[in-house]
Amino acid sequence: MRIVHISDIHLSDKNFSEFENNYREPFLQLLHDEHAKEKIDTIVITGDLVDQGGHSLLKIGKFSSYDDPYKIFEEEFILPIKDKLGFDNSKFLFVPGNHDINENDILWVTEKKLKRDVNEESIKELLEQNKTGINVNNDRIKLFKNFERKFHENTSNYVFSYNESTYLYETADKVKIGYALINDSWRCSTCRLHEEEENVLYFGSNQLYDAFNVFRTDVHVKILLTHHPTKSYAKKEQEEVERILLSKKYHLHLFGHSHHHKYENYISPNGKCFGIMARSALNKPSETESKWQPGFHIIDINLNKAIISAITYYKYMHGACDFAYDTETALPSGIDNTQHSLSFDKIITSTIIKKQDLDRSKFSNL
Numbered sequence: 001m002r003i004v005h006i007s008d009i010h011l012s013d014k015n016f017s018e019f020e021n022n023y024r025e026p027f028l029q030l031l032h033d034e035h036a037k038e039k040i041d042t043i044v045i046t047g048d049l050v051d052q053g054g055h056s057l058l059k060i061g062k063f064s065s066y067d068d069p070y071k072i073f074e075e076e077f078i079l080p081i082k083d084k085l086g087f088d089n090s091k092f093l094f095v096p097g098n099h100d101i102n103e104n105d106i107l108w109v110t111e112k113k114l115k116r117d118v119n120e121e122s123i124k125e126l127l128e129q130n131k132t133g134i135n136v137n138n139d140r141i142k143l144f145k146n147f148e149r150k151f152h153e154n155t156s157n158y159v160f161s162y163n164e165s166t167y168l169y170e171t172a173d174k175v176k177i178g179y180a181l182i183n184d185s186w187r188c189s190t191c192r193l194h195e196e197e198e199n200v201l202y203f204g205s206n207q208l209y210d211a212f213n214v215f216r217t218d219v220h221v222k223i224l225l226t227h228h229p230t231k232s233y234a235k236k237e238q239e240e241v242e243r244i245l246l247s248k249k250y251h252l253h254l255f256g257h258s259h260h261h262k263y264e265n266y267i268s269p270n271g272k273c274f275g276i277m278a279r280s281a282l283n284k285p286s287e288t289e290s291k292w293q294p295g296f297h298i299i300d301i302n303l304n305k306a307i308i309s310a311i312t313y314y315k316y317m318h319g320a321c322d323f324a325y326d327t328e329t330a331l332p333s334g335i336d337n338t339q340h341s342l343s344f345d346k347i348i349t350s351t352i353i354k355k356q357d358l359d360r361s362k363f364s365n366l
Contacts, residue, residue, distance in 0.1 A: 001041050001171060001175070001177070001300070001301040001303055002034075002038050002039060002040050002041050002298060002299070002300050002301075003040075003041060003042050003043075003044060003223075003254075003298070003299045003301070004031065004034075004040055004042070004043040004044070004296065004297075004298050004299075005044055005046070005254050005276065005278050005296060005297055005298070005299055006043065006044070006045045006046075006278065006281045006296045007045065007046040007047060007048065007097075007227075007255070007256025007257070007277075007278035007279070007280065007281060007296075008046075008047065008048040008097065008256045008257065008259055008278070008279075008280035008281060008282075008283055009045070009048060009049055009050070009073075009077065009280075009281045009282045009283070010048050010050065010051040010099060010280065010282060010283040011049065011050050011051065011054070011057060011069075011072075011073055011076070011077065011282065012050065012051035012052070012054075012056045012057060013056035013057060013059055013060050014051070014056070014284075015282055015283065015284065015285055016057065016060060016076075018285045018286070018318075019076075019282060019285070020076070022285075022321040023282065023285060023316060023321075024076075024080060026321065026322045026323050027316075027323065028080055028081065028084045029084075030314065030323050031081060031084065031085060032084050032085060034298060034312075035085050038300065040085065040091070040298075041091075041169065041171065041177075042091060042092075042093060042169060042177075042179075043081065043087075043091055043092050043093070044092075044093045044094070044179075044225055044254055045092070045093070045094035045095075046094075046095055046097070046225055046226065046227055046254055046255050046256040046257075046278060047094075047095050047096055047097025047098070047099075047100060047185065047226075047227030047228075047255075047256055047257065048097030048098070048099040048100060048227065048256065048257070048280075049070070049073050049077075049094060049096075049097070049100055049144075050069050050070070050073055050099060050100060051099050051283075052099055052103075053069070053099070053100070053101060053102045053103060053104070053143075054069025054070065054072070054073070054100075054143075055069065055104075057069045057072045057073075058072075068143060068147070069143070070143060070144065070146075070147035071147075073147075074147070074151070078092060089151055089152060089154070089155055090152075090155045090156070090158070090167075090169075092151075093167060093179055093181060093225065094148070094181075095181045095182060095183065095184075095185075095225045095226060095227055096141055096144045096145075096183055096185045096186070096227065097185050097227040097256065097257065098185045098188035098227065098228075098257070100141070100143075100144045100185060101140040101141055101144070101185060101186070101188055101189065102140050102141075102142065102143050103140060103189060103190065105139040105140045105142065106139070106140050106189055106191070107136060108191060110136055110137075111189055111191045112191060112193065114126075114137065114187070115191065115193055115199065116193065118187070118202045119202065119236075120202065120205075120234070120236040120237060120240070123187075123202040123203070123204045123237075124204065124206055126204065127163055127204040127206055127207065130162045130163050130186070131161070131162065131163060133162060134162065137186075138162060138186045140186065140188075140189070141162075141183065141185065141186045145162055145183075148160065148165065152165075152167075155167070157169070157170075159214055161183075161210075162183070163183050163186075163204065163207050163210065164180060164181060164182050164183060164207035164208070164210055164211040165181040165183075165211075166178065166179065166180055166181065166211050166214040166215065167179040167181065168215070168216075168219065171303075171349075173303075173347075173349035175220050175221070175303055175347055175349060176216075176218060176219045176220050176221075177219070177220065177221045177222075177223060178214075178215040178219040178221065178222045178223065179223050179225060180207075180208065180211035180212065180215075180222065180223070180224045180225065180250070181211075181225050182203075182207050182208065182211065182224065182225060182226045183203070183207065184201075184203040184207075184226045184227055184228050184233075185203070185227050185228070186203065187201060187202060187203050188201065200233075200234035200235075201228065201232055201233050201234060201237075202233070202234050202237055203228075203233065203237065205233075205237045205240040205241050205244065208224070208241060208244045208245075208248065208250075209244065209248070211224075212244075212248045212250075220303075220344055220345070220347055221251050221252070221301075221303070221342075221344050222248075222249060222250045222251055222252075222344075223250070223251065223252045223253075223254065224245065224250045224252070224253045224254070224273075225254050225255070226253070226254075226255045227255060227256055227257050228255060228257045229255050229257060229258060229262075229264065229275075229277060230242055230245075230264070230275075232257060242266055245266050245271075245273040246266055246267075246268050246270050246271035246272065246273060247270050247271060249271055249343065249344075250273050251273060251274070251342045251343055251344045252273065252274055252275075252276075252299075252301075252308075252342060253266070253273055253274070253275035253276070254275070254276055254278070255275065255276075255277055255278070256277060256278045256280070257277075258277060259279060259280040259283065259292055260277070260279055260280075260291050260292060261276075261277060261278065261279050261295075261297070261313070261326075261329050262276075262277040263275065263276060263277075263340075264276075264277070271343060272341075272342075272343040273343065274308070274340050274341075274342060276297070276299070276311070278296060278297060279292075279293070279294060279295040279296065279297075279315075280292065280294055280295075281294055281295065281296050282294050282316075285316060285318050286318045287318075290328055293315055293316065293318075294315070294316040295313065295314050295315035295316055295323075295326050295329075296314055297311050297312060297313045297314065297326075298311070298312040298314075299311050300312075301342070303346075303347040303349055304346060304347060304348060304349055305339075305346060306341065306342050306343070306344050306345065306346045306347070307339045307340060307341050307342060308339065308340040308341075308342065309337075309339055310335055310336065310337050310339075311330070311335070311336040311340075312325075312330075312334065312335045312336075313325065313326035313329045313330050313334050313335070313336070314326055314334070315328075315329075
């Protein structure tokens, strides 16, 4: 099984010219080449599709008639991948990031009150209100959620929610992969209170329970998608999320937000989950400091052995207008072959023998 993990694209008027003229073509070719080597099952984007609500995209001349930045994102980022790889919408999964909210829809008086009053108990009540649709508390995420709902309206086994959404993917070998798409950004804003302890992120960790309960008991692998690392949450929610990751047997956690690569291992006597943070995929293409330079990675999972068999890291080289192996993240080749174990039961699947792997000396007609 192969997953392309992309995060923090931050598409905006500041990087669109570089994206359109230099970044996109080699990016598409690289995905095409990797797909030819080993079939890509899913492309996941863990938040911040656009920058600061996407308002700057609407100021670009060619988009003067548009009123939805996610329509631009779909046409410019997703559709070219679909065309190049022959994919349909079911191949793409995405969750919102803090930059995907529309702050124009925030009532600041309400936001200040929410920041002061929200805690691990009151957030549960707000989540229940959000289940019925858009309201004054989650209006800021409306554009993103409308885009998500329309994008996946014909995707089988996709359950849309204004909180967490879920998707059940089945491989060619009938292995069931459950994706939990957590909306951990609906409470984000740039509003800051003087009392620093009140500027914490509660998003509603019950989303992880609700997503888990959607999955049937025969789901083999459960993958959690969030925008934020767990350390971004209020302490109570951080502890609860990490407890759920282990006790509810989520096997892989993919996230972004911090714009650099990092692994997170959640391990206890009750379970184990492996987490991977992605670089920013675009944001500032001309970034000179290696840690923050744009890139993405590809995760290969061996279901028979219950391991991540390889993680291939790529970085965008601004001067060359091309992608190269990220050898600083994974020495010396840009590929992490250390085979990280995952905690699901090993799955016996059919093995396809490739022609190039056969001993040609034994077959005269090859």
